[in-house]
Amino acid sequence: MSTCALLNDRFGLTDQLRFVAGPGGLVVAEAGNDAGRASVALHGAHVLSFEPRGERPVLWLSRRSWFAEDKPIRGGIPVCWPWFGAHPSDASRPSHGFARLSRWEVLETAAVSSTETLLRLGLRASEASRRFWPEDFTAEVVLRVGRSLDVALVMRNTGRSPWTTSAALHSYFAVSDVTRVRVLGLDGAAVVDTVGADRTPRPQRGPVTVAAETDLVFTGVTGDALIEDDLWQRRVRIRTAGSRSAVVWNPWVAKAQRLQDFADDEYPGMLCVETANIFSDARALPPGSEHCLQATISTEPLP
Helix, strand or coil: CCHHHHHHHHHCECCCEEEEECHHHCEEEEEECCCEEEEEECECCEEEEEEECCCCCCECECCCCCCCCCCCCCECECEECCCCCCCCCCCCCCCCCCHHHCECEEEEEEEEECCEEEEEEEEECCHHHHCCCCCCEEEEEEEEECCCEEEEEEEEECCCCCEEECEEECCEEECCCHHHEEEECCCCCEEEECCCCCCCCEECCCCECCCCCEEEEEECCCCCEEEEECCCCEEEEEEEECCCEEEEEECHHHHHHHCCCCCCCCHHHEEEEEEEECHHHCEEECCCCEEEEEEEEEEEECC
8 A cells, every 4th residue: 555545544634634656756644624635745854745734825935846755845834943044063964854854654633523633753863863863852842723823843852961052943934025024923022134244132112014135033022923914914923832933034136036946026925924932942852852933824814
């Protein structure tokens, strides 16, 4: 039997979840119910799409993305772990960690109700992971698909020594025109502009808007982030738990042209608002402890 057939035999859910061969032959879980639908690649435990029933897609996926076992997927919700960005001491190790390059195991599926589908994926320390990181761990991505999409990254220290981790749910959101949307909910947080030369934190005042290459890191975040899109008359709400940091990112013209897995004309249709544990919000885990980084994504009409 094929991998998909074996997974469907053990974990498939009639009318709610099936496993299929996706782009590049990657195994993809397709979950759907009366309230919404999503697709998730086992490669990276990577959410590729999410749509509440009868609505536009909430997430953005590049048409130029790689779909290969040794490369990250561009768009959706990459899981950045156990470090965010470049490795702190070894630039040869993969950017944003190895979780998004790993094949995750299906641990559980459930038809919770006619409007909620559960998918739980797992990753554990192995010979492959120790090439990049020596620590003992287990990690899970728990997804609940319905009218909203709930994504939880649960990391556990199963070893005898403490370790510190940074992480992000690097969500790419679909927008009508990035120059005509605004991000609310970050007022009062400390923001660092990592594009500019001055990395001094300053307090965020008012909505975040995009009119150039944007890579803003926020710490001290305390509430929901909101993406308000006037042209689509939609508000996307990102409710978080286990996080006090966020990133807002758009590559703009020149960087989009430099990225091989990003089409030159795609930057106006996307905006990353990432749920994170970075900078001062990185987490130290003693042996036997765990941390959960969680984002719940929902939509509502603009008033």
